[in-house]
Amino acid sequence: MTSEELAGVYRGYIACLNRQDWPRLGEFVAETVEYNGARIGLAGYRDMLERDFEAIPDLAFKIALLACDPPQIASRLDFDCTPVGTLFDLPVNGRRVRFAENVFYRVRDGRIAEVWSVIDKGAIAAQLRGAGDAPGGA
Numbered sequence: 001m002t003s004e005e006l007a008g009v010y011r012g013y014i015a016c017l018n019r020q021d022w023p024r025l026g027e028f029v030a031e032t033v034e035y036n037g038a039r040i041g042l043a044g045y046r047d048m049l050e051r052d053f054e055a056i057p058d059l060a061f062k063i064a065l066l067a068c069d070p071p072q073i074a075s076r077l078d079f080d081c082t083p084v085g086t087l088f089d090l091p092v093n094g095r096r097v098r099f100a101e102n103v104f105y106r107v108r109d110g111r112i113a114e115v116w117s118v119i120d121k122g123a124i125a126a127q128l129r130g131a132g133d134a135p136g137g138a
Contacts, residue, residue, distance in 0.1 A: 010075065013028035014061050014063060020053055030108060030111040033045050033112060033113060033115065034113070055083050055084060056079075056084070057082075058081050059081050060079070061077050062077060062079070063077060075104075076100055076102050081097065081098075082094055082097070083097065088119065088124065092128065095128065097123075098123065099124050100119075101118065101120070103116065103118070
């Protein structure tokens with residue numbers, strides 16, 4: 001795949017997540033997908049995403065940065081949402097929070113096979129403390 005093709009696959013994947021089109025998730029994610037070093041498989045990955053949308057009903061994945069160097073993808077995703085309860089062990093309880101996720105993917109045979117994710121939990125904690133409501137460029 002070229003960088004442009006890889007970017008197209010990734011944008012399709014993000015659109016699939018935002019539509020919560022779970023039957024089509026396997027078009028973008030491999031059956032044996034690994035997440036942060038653990039093999040959770042497509043079913044486990046889907047369960048994780050469904051739990052995310054349950055905890056954050058207004059969840060929307062927004063690509064802030066995207067770099068593709070086949071077979072890898074690097075992305076920074078921005079979130080602006082109102083989780084209903086606890087999020088990442090933080091008592092958000094319906095407050096609006098903004099945060100980012102830095103995520104790297106390895107694609108095999110046209111589908112995401114490995115995912116490494118780091119979420120800026122510090123930005124959420126700072127907002128809950130009243131230290132500002134934007135994640136900034138940390």
